[in-house]
Amino acid sequence: MALEKITQVTGRGVHVPGDDLDTDRIIPARFMKCITFDGLGEFAFYDARAFAKADGQVHPFDNPRHAGAGILLSGSNFGCGSSREHAPQALYRFGIRAIVAESFAEIFFGNSITLGMPCVVMSGDNIRAVAQLIDSDPAALATVDLTGRKFSIADMDFPIAIPDHAHEALVSGKWDAIADLLEGVEAVRERAAALPYMAA
Amino acid sequence: MESSAHRHETPAKRTFIRSILASLRWTVHFEGFHMSQTLLDKVWQAHAVRTLPNGATQLLIGTHLIHEVTSPQAFGMLRDLGLRVLYPSRTFATVDHIVPTDERVEPFSDDLADAMIKALRKNCAEHGITFFDLPTGRQGIVHIVGPEQGITQPGTTIACGDSHTSTHGAFGAIAFGIGTSQVRDVLATQTMALHKPKVRRINVNGRLSPGVYAKDVILHIIRRLGVNGGLGFAYEYGGTTFDAFTQEERMTVCNMSIEGGARVGYVNPDETTFAYLQGRPYAPKGAEWDAAVTRWRATASDPGAFYDDTVTYEASTIAPTVTWGINPGQAIFIHENVPSPHEVPEKDRATAEEALAHMSLQPGRPIKGTKVDVAFLGSCTNGRLSDLQEVARHIRGRKVRAGVKAIVVPGSQGVASVAESMGLAEIFREAGFEWRGAGCSMCLGMNPDKLVGNQLCASSSNRNFKGRQGSPTGRTVLMSPLMVAAAAVTGEISDAREIFSVN
Numbered sequence: 001m002a003l004e005k006i007t008q009v010t011g012r013g014v015h016v017p018g019d020d021l022d023t024d025r026i027i028p029a030r031f032m033k034c035i036t037f038d039g040l041g042e043f044a045f046y047d048a049r050a051f052a053k054a055d056g057q058v059h060p061f062d063n064p065r066h067a068g069a070g071i072l073l074s075g076s077n078f079g080c081g082s083s084r085e086h087a088p089q090a091l092y093r094f095g096i097r098a099i100v101a102e103s104f105a106e107i108f109f110g111n112s113i114t115l116g117m118p119c120v121v122m123s124g125d126n127i128r129a130v131a132q133l134i135d136s137d138p139a140a141l142a143t144v145d146l147t148g149r150k151f152s153i154a155d156m157d158f159p160i161a162i163p164d165h166a167h168e169a170l171v172s173g174k175w176d177a178i179a180d181l182l183e184g185v186e187a188v189r190e191r192a193a194a195l196p197y198m199a200a
Numbered sequence: 201m202e203s204s205a206h207r208h209e210t211p212a213k214r215t216f217i218r219s220i221l222a223s224l225r226w227t228v229h230f231e232g233f234h235m236s237q238t239l240l241d242k243v244w245q246a247h248a249v250r251t252l253p254n255g256a257t258q259l260l261i262g263t264h265l266i267h268e269v270t271s272p273q274a275f276g277m278l279r280d281l282g283l284r285v286l287y288p289s290r291t292f293a294t295v296d297h298i299v300p301t302d303e304r305v306e307p308f309s310d311d312l313a314d315a316m317i318k319a320l321r322k323n324c325a326e327h328g329i330t331f332f333d334l335p336t337g338r339q340g341i342v343h344i345v346g347p348e349q350g351i352t353q354p355g356t357t358i359a360c361g362d363s364h365t366s367t368h369g370a371f372g373a374i375a376f377g378i379g380t381s382q383v384r385d386v387l388a389t390q391t392m393a394l395h396k397p398k399v400r401r402i403n404v405n406g407r408l409s410p411g412v413y414a415k416d417v418i419l420h421i422i423r424r425l426g427v428n429g430g431l432g433f434a435y436e437y438g439g440t441t442f443d444a445f446t447q448e449e450r451m452t453v454c455n456m457s458i459e460g461g462a463r464v465g466y467v468n469p470d471e472t473t474f475a476y477l478q479g480r481p482y483a484p485k486g487a488e489w490d491a492a493v494t495r496w497r498a499t500a501s502d503p504g505a506f507y508d509d510t511v512t513y514e515a516s517t518i519a520p521t522v523t524w525g526i527n528p529g530q531a532i533f534i535h536e537n538v539p540s541p542h543e544v545p546e547k548d549r550a551t552a553e554e555a556l557a558h559m560s561l562q563p564g565r566p567i568k569g570t571k572v573d574v575a576f577l578g579s580c581t582n583g584r585l586s587d588l589q590e591v592a593r594h595i596r597g598r599k600v601r602a603g604v605k606a607i608v609v610p611g612s613q614g615v616a617s618v619a620e621s622m623g624l625a626e627i628f629r630e631a632g633f634e635w636r637g638a639g640c641s642m643c644l645g646m647n648p649d650k651l652v653g654n655q656l657c658a659s660s661s662n663r664n665f666k667g668r669q670g671s672p673t674g675r676t677v678l679m680s681p682l683m684v685a686a687a688a689v690t691g692e693i694s695d696a697r698e699i700f701s702v703n
């Protein structure tokens with residue numbers, strides 16, 4: 001399967017502050033009653049958006065100033081909780097193409113990479129600095145540059161980190177493992193035959 | 201599956217050759233010269249197929265468990281790619297998240313739920329996958345069904361599109377929660393691409409005080425190590441407390457590993473494990489049983505194995521624990537006060553403030569005495585027979601406080617039928633609990649069992665995230681099953697040891 005080599009993602013930024021933004025908040029379970037991922041985008045952060053509205057505020061995902069944003073910035077332990085791929089799928093279908101956070105939960109991270117949606121780590125101070133820039137100029141284009149391992153906005157660069165294996169998978173167009181896994185099927189059969197519980 | 205190279209040999213000789221091949225492979229994969237290995241090392245080596253171009257391991261997944269929520273899209277992807285299920289006999293399905301627990305007749309009144317169960321039925325039939333469907337008497341929460349059927353076995357690898365798959369680690373299996381694309385990978389190739397985690401050994405030693413349970417142990421561990429303290433680690437639980445635990449108690453702890461950030465958690469298999477498995481439908485039988493036990497025993501971590509980190513706790517220092525916030529690490533002992541934001545480390549302060557606002561709790565005040573609207577007893581953490589037995593033992597003759605909605609949701613039809621035959625259902629009903637059918641129910645509110653508005657729920661489940669129990673403003677306080685019962689009886693968060701005179 002020939003996949004796009006993802007070396008950089010450019011787009012407008014949107015900052016959703018908070019630590020431990022869990023998968024139930026990214027996509028509440030009641031919207032997982034579906035048999036396809038189609039249409040999930042509109043339910044991303046559904047409850048948080050509704051709460052904001054009820055409080056007379058505007059959630060960043062509903063703020064017209066950030067409409068069309070493709071790069072999401074948030075806090076630490078982003079995506080903790082469930083293994084539901086519905087969470088990164090909802091963000092992706094909303095239009096997010098890269099996520100910048102202080103840290104990521106492991107399963108969410110893996111699920112996102114498999115969608116070709118880079119998750120990169122940046123310091124909290126830099127995230128807050130970038131959030132201010134975005135707030136003052138929402139139209140500013142930001143770039144997550146995987147090759148240069150930096151985040152750029154308004155002529156400024158900030159260092160970002162991403163584990164080597166995920167980096168390699170994205171830039172070489174191998175972020176979805178299925179093709180590699182299928183190539184190994186003969187070896188899989190051999191390995192399985194050597195395990196009593198599978199050979200039975 | 202047979203590999204063609206050995207087809208002309210006798211079975212005995214094939215087994216012999218295979219064991220030599222396996223040991224050769226084992227040597228080649230050996231990194232460094234640690235003579236002692238962890239269970240994770242051994243299971244990883246036995247299941248590593250090859251190294252992928254990006255450096256990940258193509259890891260064989262011996263057992264794949266699926267359910268209705270995270271599998272339909274995976275089957276759809278399979279169809280798009282024109283692929284079939286490689287080992288249909290190694291995938292087992294059940295339906296748990298969306299099943300109503302009060303109506304068992306189909307079609308369900310919720311069209312979306314009905315479409316999901318039908319899709320799973322169709323996918324299983326089309327691919328020849330065993331489905332523990334509603335009429336089988338073996339349906340239930342996937343993490344309860346696997347062990348109960350004897351499918352979950354030591355030394356194996358297990359994957360399921362659900363983060364609480366770590367539960368199966370209680371048997372000395374390496375079990376991963378996975379996303380839907382990986383469900384597709386496992387269906388199509390019986391493998392997935394993974395990086396080997398580090399291992400943190402968590403010792404708990406000594407005896408738990410009366411009224412303190414496995415649930416308190418894991419809440420305590422998460423409180424101490426943090427909700428992302430396990431990132432990149434597998435947790436190996438051991439020590440004399442774990443040695444003395446039943447299989448069901450070990451499952452409760454392993455279940456919540458992911459709440460501490462560890463995708464994998466396990467306990468080394470021992471006689472307790474083997475005794476639990478013997479005679480279960482999918483457990484090996486006769487001579488195969490003996491051979492299996494010998495193999496399983498050898499998968500346990502060796503004395504002197506290398507751990508990337510080790511932490512140790514004393515069981516006697518753990519008290520009944522409840523959460524006060526919106527993640528499972530925000531936990532305190534029942535006699536402690538709700539913390540003030542300025543008492544928590546600065547990095548956790550904003551979350552603490554958000555938690556207090558969501559929970560409407562006063563900092564510096566006791567959590568004990570907080571009014572409870574709903575009591576939920578169930579889930580893959582605490583919906584097993586021993587959980588229900590322990591509560592029934594104490595609840596007999598007591599009454600749920602007027603105004604509290606209390607429900608018991610057995611984790612599986614198997615649990616339900618045994619509990620019913622033992623008279624537990626009657627005890628619960630007499631006490632004023634609703635006795636429901638098996639499923640996930642109010643653990644995540646994907647079925648009709650949901651909190652309403654900002655109701656506060658004393659819950660034996662595993663997640664207290666905002667909105668988790670089906671109402672965006674609903675509030676969840678996690679605790680052990682007996683603490684849930686105490687809350688049900690008093691209508692407020694209580695110390696079960698006082699309410700039920702446990703000492």
Ligand code: SF4
Binds near residue numbers: 640661
């Ligand atoms: S009981 Fe709760 S945590 Fe367990 S599988 Fe069901 S929804 Fe997930």
